[in-house]
Amino acid sequence: MPALSVVDLTLSFGGLNALGEVNLEVPDRSLFAVIGPNGAGKTSFFNCVTGYYRPTRGSVRLDGREISGLPVDEVARLGVRRTFQNVRVFPKLSALENVLAGAHLRTSANLATSVLGTPRARRHERELAAEAQRWLEYVGLAGKARVLAGDLPYGMRKRLEVARALIAKPSVLLLDEPAAGVSSVERDELADVVGKTWREGVTVVMIEHDVELVMRLASTVAVLDHGRLLAVGAPETVRNDPRVIEAYLGRRRSQGPWSQA
Amino acid sequence: MASGSEFAGPVSQRSGPAVALAVIALGALVPVFAGSTYVVSVAMQVEILMCLALGLNFVVGYAGMLDLGFAAFFAIGAYTTGLLSVDLHWPVLTTLPVALLAALAGAVFIGAPTLRLRSDYLAVVTLGFGEIIQNLVNNLSQTGGPEGIYGIPALSIGRFSVTSTAGYYYVFLVLVVLFAAISLRVRRSRLGRAWLAIREDEDTAQAMGIKVRRYKLYAYMAGSVFGSLTGSFYAPAFIAIAPPSFGFSESLLVVMAVSIGGMGSVWGALLGAGVVIAFPEIFRQFAQARLLVFGIVLVVIMVLRPQGVWPEGGLGLARRARPVWAWARGMWVRTRPEKTPEARLGGPVGAPEESK
Numbered sequence: 001m002p003a004l005s006v007v008d009l010t011l012s013f014g015g016l017n018a019l020g021e022v023n024l025e026v027p028d029r030s031l032f033a034v035i036g037p038n039g040a041g042k043t044s045f046f047n048c049v050t051g052y053y054r055p056t057r058g059s060v061r062l063d064g065r066e067i068s069g070l071p072v073d074e075v076a077r078l079g080v081r082r083t084f085q086n087v088r089v090f091p092k093l094s095a096l097e098n099v100l101a102g103a104h105l106r107t108s109a110n111l112a113t114s115v116l117g118t119p120r121a122r123r124h125e126r127e128l129a130a131e132a133q134r135w136l137e138y139v140g141l142a143g144k145a146r147v148l149a150g151d152l153p154y155g156m157r158k159r160l161e162v163a164r165a166l167i168a169k170p171s172v173l174l175l176d177e178p179a180a181g182v183s184s185v186e187r188d189e190l191a192d193v194v195g196k197t198w199r200e201g202v203t204v205v206m207i208e209h210d211v212e213l214v215m216r217l218a219s220t221v222a223v224l225d226h227g228r229l230l231a232v233g234a235p236e237t238v239r240n241d242p243r244v245i246e247a248y249l250g251r252r253r254s255q256g257p258w259s260q261a
Numbered sequence: 262m263a264s265g266s267e268f269a270g271p272v273s274q275r276s277g278p279a280v281a282l283a284v285i286a287l288g289a290l291v292p293v294f295a296g297s298t299y300v301v302s303v304a305m306q307v308e309i310l311m312c313l314a315l316g317l318n319f320v321v322g323y324a325g326m327l328d329l330g331f332a333a334f335f336a337i338g339a340y341t342t343g344l345l346s347v348d349l350h351w352p353v354l355t356t357l358p359v360a361l362l363a364a365l366a367g368a369v370f371i372g373a374p375t376l377r378l379r380s381d382y383l384a385v386v387t388l389g390f391g392e393i394i395q396n397l398v399n400n401l402s403q404t405g406g407p408e409g410i411y412g413i414p415a416l417s418i419g420r421f422s423v424t425s426t427a428g429y430y431y432v433f434l435v436l437v438v439l440f441a442a443i444s445l446r447v448r449r450s451r452l453g454r455a456w457l458a459i460r461e462d463e464d465t466a467q468a469m470g471i472k473v474r475r476y477k478l479y480a481y482m483a484g485s486v487f488g489s490l491t492g493s494f495y496a497p498a499f500i501a502i503a504p505p506s507f508g509f510s511e512s513l514l515v516v517m518a519v520s521i522g523g524m525g526s527v528w529g530a531l532l533g534a535g536v537v538i539a540f541p542e543i544f545r546q547f548a549q550a551r552l553l554v555f556g557i558v559l560v561v562i563m564v565l566r567p568q569g570v571w572p573e574g575g576l577g578l579a580r581r582a583r584p585v586w587a588w589a590r591g592m593w594v595r596t597r598p599e600k601t602p603e604a605r606l607g608g609p610v611g612a613p614e615e616s617k
Contacts, residue, residue: 050468052464072464072467072468073467073469073471073472073473076467076468081468088462088464088465090458090462090465092457093454093457097457100454101454101455101457101469102469104454104455104458104469104470105469105470111452113450114446114447114450114451114453115443115447115452116446121450125449164469
């Protein structure tokens with residue numbers, strides 16, 4: 001059974017179709033890349049999957065269970081985590097607290113134990129903090145635990161977001177342009193983190209503009225253009241698909257409207 | 262407090278226990294050295310505002326929701342205790358559970374319809390709630406109307422009965438310490454982190470699986486509990502209560518204490534309460550201009566330290582001390598010219614060559 005299956009997914013804003021009848025299956029434990037020009041509907045697709053948008057039509061299934069229309073926190077509860085294109089860490093919390101906030105669903109503390117701080121609750125907190133520290137190390141932020149997230153440089157904030165998502169032990173991880181706007185060194189570090197995570201058995205869906213990175217990492221690539229699914233398949237096949245080349249580079253002049261003029 | 266080292270708490274919280282003990286010790290000595298009842302009663306007002314500010318800090322500081330009607334919960338506590346102890350002759354302590362339940366009901370009443378609202382809209386609705394409660398107690402005959410309730414019996418704990426201003430000063434001191442300890446504890450719990458995440462970015466918090474509306478309601482409830490408890494002890498301390506003590510100006514005072522101190526910071530809320538009460542008293546020498554002077558001081562504080570006097574990230578003392586420390590070290594090294602690098606390495610490394 002695919003980890004995510006999307007059937008006939010349509011999202012309209014007024015007359016504009018951000019997504020039009022998209023059909024996709026993200027295989028379990030795959031590293032799935034979604035590419036496409038700006039405004040192709042990639043982030044809209046993520047927002048439909050994670051519950052931020054309610055699709056106009058169509059269904060989104062997670063392990064066979066319908067999740068479209070569920071509130072954001074319910075989708076999270078079912079094991080879907082995401083990062084955001086415009087990095088959204090909690091700026092006035094330390095890096096460690098950011099990661100701990102991501103573990104919200106993994107802690108059992110109720111109101112009473114939160115207020116009273118029972119020995120058991122404290123031990124649990126300590127264990128969790130130690131684990132959060134390990135996740136910071138995992139993304140290469142070992143020494144930054146106490147730094148306020150807002151004070152971290154851009155590339156580190158992106159990695160912090162990944163750690164915050166990973167501590168929840170998601171079954172599906174959605175990464176929205178993890179390598180955008182970071183240096184080539186940081187991009188390689190991010191690629192390592194993504195690859196490691198995928199090998200641990202997490203299904204990773206990644207929106208990415210960096211074609212070289214996509215070709216290197218992804219097992220399957222889907223191409224969106226103007227809200228429609230243009231092509232899906234192995235990276236090499238997709239790269240040579242004439243429709244994809246057209247979407248990115250345009251038509252040959254002789255075939256374009258100019259030739260008719 | 263859990264062991265600080267694993268937690269990324271701000272500096273102010275790591276040095277917390279030491280600071281706290283010093284403050285409590287100082288606080289306990291106030292009535293001894295005060296010299297007059299006036300000073301003790303002003304100090305008690307500071308404590309009362311500290312308690313209220315810590316309550317509002319859950320709502321404004323932790324969860325990031327502006328609440329302009331917080332005095333309503335103060336009123337609910339004070340009137341519940343006042344009515345039950347005067348009309349039904351309940352001992353003050355036995356009125357506390359009822360006052361708490363009434364406050365929680367009030368929190369749900371104000372919380373449930375407003376949880377969808379954000380920022381400005383929320384402020385207006387909470388302002389309205391504060392006005393409703395004050396108008397209610399002002400107009401109901403059961404609450405004594407504009408005259409309020411008087412002859413509230415003293416707080417008695419066992420055989421001991423608290424009757425002096427100094428006695429109530431200590432009662433509120435215990436309350437402040439208790440509230441501050443709970444606030445600091447919660448700040449590092451799952452509950453506190455959920456509130457802070459909501460304050461920082463509501464939509465992202467939800468993506469962590471945090472049920473935003475439920476946690477916002479918890480913030481109201483936590484605030485209402487602190488506000489109402491403070492009111493329940495306020496009633497016997499002042500013997501008489503009347504509607505003007507629970508109006509918009511009181512709510513504003515609490516908001517001022519929290520924001521001057523530094524949103525979300527427990528130490529800030531305490532310090533802010535001190536500033537808000539003490540300054541107008543100090544400025545009494547300016548007679549009628551004292552509130553004007555107070556206003557000017559507030560503006561100056563907000564211009565110089567928009568983040569509050571003692572913000573969440575701590576006072577930044579360590580950060581500020583670093584250049585001073587570096588300068589002092591530099592001076593120290595410069596005043597010891599005989600200690601050349603060679604000397605520090607344990608011998609004249611390049612010296613023989615140079616002497617030739």
